[in-house]
Amino acid sequence: xxxxxxxxxxxxxxxxxxxxxxxxxxxxxxxxxxxxxxxxxxxxxxxxxxxxxxxxxxxxxxxxxxxxxxxxxxxxxxxxxxxxxxxxxxxxxxxxxxxxxxxxxxxxxxxxxxxxxxxxxxxxxxxxxxxxxxxxxxxxxxxxxxxxxxxxxxxxxxxxxxxxxxxxxxxxxxxxxxxxx
Amino acid sequence: xxxxxxxxxxxxxxxxxxxxxxxxxxxxxxxxxxxxxxxxxxxxxxxxxxxxxxxxxxxxxxxxxxxxxxxxxxxxxxxxxxxxxxxxxxxxxxxxxxxxxxxxxxxxxxxxxxxxxxxxxxxxxxxxxxxxxxxxxxxxxxxxxxxxxxxxxxxxxxxxxxxxxxxxxxxxxxxxxxxxxxxxxxxxxxxxxxxxxxxxxxxxxxxxxxxxxxxxxxxxxxxxxxxxxxxxxxxxxxxxxxxxxxxxxxxxxxxxxxxxxxxxxxxxxxxxxxxxxxxxxxxxxxxxxxxxxxxxxxxxxxxxxxxxxxxxxxxxxxxxxxxxxxxxxxxxxxxxxxxxxxxxxxxxxxxxxxxxxxxxxxxxxxxxxxxxxxxxxxxxxxxxxxxxxxxxxxxxxxxxxxxxxxxxxxxxxxxxxxxxxxxxxxxxxxxxxxxxxxxx
Numbered sequence: 001x002x003x004x005x006x007x008x009x010x011x012x013x014x015x016x017x018x019x020x021x022x023x024x025x026x027x028x029x030x031x032x033x034x035x036x037x038x039x040x041x042x043x044x045x046x047x048x049x050x051x052x053x054x055x056x057x058x059x060x061x062x063x064x065x066x067x068x069x070x071x072x073x074x075x076x077x078x079x080x081x082x083x084x085x086x087x088x089x090x091x092x093x094x095x096x097x098x099x100x101x102x103x104x105x106x107x108x109x110x111x112x113x114x115x116x117x118x119x120x121x122x123x124x125x126x127x128x129x130x131x132x133x134x135x136x137x138x139x140x141x142x143x144x145x146x147x148x149x150x151x152x153x154x155x156x157x158x159x160x161x162x163x164x165x166x167x168x169x170x171x172x173x174x175x176x177x178x179x180x181x
Numbered sequence: 182x183x184x185x186x187x188x189x190x191x192x193x194x195x196x197x198x199x200x201x202x203x204x205x206x207x208x209x210x211x212x213x214x215x216x217x218x219x220x221x222x223x224x225x226x227x228x229x230x231x232x233x234x235x236x237x238x239x240x241x242x243x244x245x246x247x248x249x250x251x252x253x254x255x256x257x258x259x260x261x262x263x264x265x266x267x268x269x270x271x272x273x274x275x276x277x278x279x280x281x282x283x284x285x286x287x288x289x290x291x292x293x294x295x296x297x298x299x300x301x302x303x304x305x306x307x308x309x310x311x312x313x314x315x316x317x318x319x320x321x322x323x324x325x326x327x328x329x330x331x332x333x334x335x336x337x338x339x340x341x342x343x344x345x346x347x348x349x350x351x352x353x354x355x356x357x358x359x360x361x362x363x364x365x366x367x368x369x370x371x372x373x374x375x376x377x378x379x380x381x382x383x384x385x386x387x388x389x390x391x392x393x394x395x396x397x398x399x400x401x402x403x404x405x406x407x408x409x410x411x412x413x414x415x416x417x418x419x420x421x422x423x424x425x426x427x428x429x430x431x432x433x434x435x436x437x438x439x440x441x442x443x444x445x446x447x448x449x450x451x452x453x454x455x456x457x458x459x460x461x462x463x464x465x466x467x468x469x470x471x472x473x474x475x476x477x478x479x480x481x482x483x484x485x486x487x488x489x490x491x492x493x494x495x496x497x498x499x500x501x502x503x504x505x506x507x508x509x510x511x512x513x514x515x516x517x518x519x520x521x522x523x524x525x526x527x528x529x530x531x532x533x534x535x536x537x538x539x540x541x542x543x544x545x546x547x548x549x550x551x552x553x554x555x556x557x558x559x560x561x562x563x564x565x566x567x568x569x570x571x572x573x574x575x576x577x578x579x580x581x582x583x584x585x586x587x588x589x590x591x592x593x594x595x596x597x598x599x600x601x602x603x604x605x606x607x608x609x610x611x612x613x614x615x616x617x618x619x620x621x
Contacts, residue, residue, distance in 0.1 A: 001295070001406045002302050040621035043553050044390040047546045048281070051393045054545060058288075058397055062295050065406075069298040077358065080300035081307025107332060124308035127332040131312075132320055135332035 002080065003068025004061050015056040023053030085121035091174060092122075092129040092146060094164035098176040099144045104134050106142035106156070110149025110172060122148055145177045152177025182297075186362070188353030193224070193366055195250065196345075199257035200227025203442060206260025208435040211267025218272065218380065221373025225420050226439055228367070228413075229446025230257055231348070232341035233491050236449050239344060240499040244321035247351040273381030281389035288396045289369060296365055296405060301357040303407035309334040310409060311357055314346035318355065329503045337507045339496045341449035342410045360408040368405060371416040371608070372396070378423045379615035382430070387618040390550065391611045400543035404604060410451045411601040417447035418457035419608035421488075422572055425465050425481070426616045429568055434480075440465075441484040447605075448492030452508070456579030457605050458488050464572030468564050514586050526591050530584035533595045534577065537603045544607050551610030554617045562620040569613040576606050 008016065026049045027034070034042040072080065079089025099105050107123045126146050127135055139145045139156035149172035152158045158177035165174040200223035204210055210219045234253055235245055243249065301307050316327050317340070329336055346360060353359060372392050379388040395401060404412050421443035428436035444461055447454035462485025466478035500507065514520075538548050551573075559566045580602055587594050 001403050002299060004403075038621060040554050040557050040618050041384060041386055043550060044384070044386040044618075047390040047394060047550050048386070051390070051397050051545055054397055054399075058399060058402075059291075061399060061402070062291055065295055066298060069295075069300065072298070072300055077300040080302035081304070084302050085304065121304070121308060123332040124312070124334060127330070128312055132316070132324075132327060134326045135330045137331035 001061065001065045002084075003065035005064060008057070012057060012060060015060050016054075019053035019056045020050075023050045026052075082121065082125050086115040086118040087121055087125050088171065089125070091148070091165060091171065092126045094174065095126065095146045095176045096130060098162045098164065098178075099130055099133055099146070101133060103143040104136050104141075105130060105144040105146055106136050106139040108139060108145060108147045108150055108152075108155040110147070113149045113172060139179065142179055145179060147175045147177065148172060151175060156180075182356065182358060185353040185356040185359055189349050189356075189359050189363065192250070192349045192352040193363070195254035195348075196227035196231055197224045198227070198261075199231050199254040200224050201264070202256075202258035202260030203227060203230045204260075204435075204439060205262070205264025207438040207442075208263070208433075209439060210264050210269070212265070212269030214272060215269035216261075216264060218377055221370040222377060222420065222424075222439065224370040225367070225374060225417065225446075226442050227254070227257070228345060229341075229417055229443050229449075232344050233445050233449050235344035235348065236340050237491075237495045239317065239323040239340065240495045242322065245317070245344070245348065245351075246321075250348045250351055276385030278385040278389045281393055285372075285389075285393055285396050289365075292396070292402055292405065293362065293365060295402065296361040297358075299358070299361050299406045299408075301360060301408060303409055305334075305410075306360070306408045309336075309338070310342060311346065311360060313340060313343035314350065315355060317343055317347035318350040323499070325503050329505050335508065336505050337500055338410075338451060339449045339454075339493070341446060341492075342413055342451075345413075357408075361405050364405045364408055364412045367413050367416045368395075368401065371420060371612075374420045374423060375612050375615060378427055378612075382619045383615035384618045384621065387554070387621075388615040391547070391614050394545045394547050394550070395608070395611050398544050398547065400540075400600065400604070400607075403543075404601060407601075409601065411604045414447050414450040414454045414457070415605040415608040417443050417450060418454065418461070418576075418605045419612040421447060421458070422461050422609045423612040423616065425461050425572070426565060426568060426613055428481075429465065429468060429564055430616070430619075437465075437480060437484050441488040444485065444488040445492035448489055449496065453580065453583070453602055453605060455489065455493060456583065457576050457609075458485060458492070460572045460575035460579060460609075461485070462488070463575055464568045467571050468568045471567070472564055508588075514582065520585060523585060523591075526585045527581060529591065530581045530595065533599055534580060534584075534603055537599050538577075538607060543600065547607055547611050547614075551614045551617075554614050554621060558617050558620050562617065565617060565620075569610075569617060573606060573609060573613075576609065580606070 034045055082089045107126045109119045109122050113119050136142045145152045145156050152161050152175050157180045159180040160178040162176045164176045167173040203226045204219055204223045210216045238245060301311060320327060375392055421440045424436045424440035444458035448458045462481045465481035469481055470478040555566050555569055584594060
């Protein structure tokens with residue numbers, strides 16, 4: 001869930017502990033009834049009690065999540081996927097004007113882009129940005145190349161290069177190159 | 182978003198109508214009251230049937246416009262005519278444990294609110310599941326150049342879920358924020374299936390314990406919010422497994438037919454769906470053969486074969502025709518050399534998957550509860566417990582085999598997918614636990 005911290009943290013663990021203690025307390029109170037029940041009914045009762053004990057922690061998770069997602073609007077919501085992969089959702093928007101509809105393209109990521117998730121996700125981001133244009137694996141066989149952190153002429157023989165997005169902060173420039181066939 | 186939700190609910194009402202037809206034609210219900218008690222199962226059968234038919238139509242070159250979606254669902258809904266001709270069985274008496282439905286409904290409502298604000302963020306959903314649905318909707322069908330392109334991740338994954346989402350887009354417009362709400366509908370229908378199948382058969386407290394744990398389990402919410410295919414495939418597999426159990430106990434053909442329909446849907450959803458379908462029907466065949474001789478294993482074998490043929494074959498033919506490579510390789514699965522060279526993966530994959538299955542922070546006590554009930558009834562209800570155990574183990578072994586034969590790095594695969602792929606096995610256990618408790 002987007003807004004839930006990866007680790008429960010102090011409050012999360014405290015709620016788990018409180019829930020567990022409450023569940024154990026409830027089981028002590030109910031021990032007479034559980035003893036007289038069949039093993040399966042007793043086990044179901046124990047499961048219900050522990051499920052109830054999990055509710056404070058689960059409620060905290062919902063609250064943490066909603067605290068984040070409630071504020072997401074517009075770009076933040078639309079680009080939440082790429083952002084999770086350390087990619088700005090608009091990174092390849094500038095390429096759209098240079099790659100004609102109906103043309104094919106290939107993508108390439110420079111060796112100095114440090115984030116492995118971003119490197120892996122860049123082709124998917126470009127595919128969606130340039131929809132419905134179709135990508136090919138080999139840059140030499142594409143009509144255009146869209147590159148991030150590397151010049152197009154380093155991945156294919158190109159006749160023209162455009163700067164689709166200049167370098168901004170930690171994010172290298174995005175280029176479009178027209179492949180020479 | 183509210184107007185889009187109306188469109189999405191309309192599409193799902195059509196799936197429900199289609200499912201009422203499928204379940205009615207199969208002879209699962211007779212009369213309106215019984216249909217009312219079978220709505221969850223009808224909805225899932227509608228989703229499965231529509232998805233399998235849609236996959237076939239897409240492969241055949243159809244575009245599945247809004248009108249075509251309506252027509253497909255209405256044709257399937259005609260099966261209801263058979264159901265309305267009969268009279269319902271009287272409803273089983275309700276139990277004193279039904280008050281648990283109130284907190285369960287409250288938690289479901291909170292989940293719905295949480296999902297309402299959830300954007301599309303999970304990696305698989307934004308990189309390929311939803312783009313595929315968008316392409317089906319926007320390009321008017323299965324356009325081979327787009328669906329076989331280099332940048333599309335997992336082009337070999339079957340397209341039931343994208344087809345369902347694309348059908349939703351026909352009514353709601355392109356609205357990705359609602360896809361997790363779609364997943365929640367699958368889950369709610371599944372809870373209804375557990376309740377319906379256990380009604381009058383199982384101990385009520387066991388039914389409600391399983392349902393309550395499913396709703397509260399943190400991993401369920403995590404996966405609903407991801408809007409990936411793991412909840413749909415798990416729901417379809419577990420429902421198929423529960424219908425299989427109903428066939429074993431009552432010997433009613435409708436249950437076996439619906440198990441096949443749901444398993445076909447699972448197989449058309451994700452590659453694991455194939456493993457799960459094999460697990461269900463191999464388990465049924467094993468128990469039938471043990472109980473009544475080899476010939477009695479024929480119905481489940483035929484049903485399983487039909488499910489796999491409907492769910493997988495059209496898609497595999499399309500993949501072969503367009504030279505799309507399969508990630509799961511039969512060659513690697515059957516290569517003694519490859520498997521021997523990677524034998525070290527087996528204990529690691531087993532241990533990792535077991536840890537994920539038993540993690541109470543993810544699944545509470547669902548799997549230990551299933552195991553406990555299974556042990557208690559092992560001698561009293563050998564057929565059902567043998568089926569539950571064998572299908573559970575075959576599904577688990579299938580997942581281990583998938584990790585054993587992967588061409589990707591094992592640690593990467595396990596860390597990115599194990600917590601999700603065990604969902605089907607957990608849901609199967611949760612669905613079977615109440616049915617097992619009938620002789621406890």
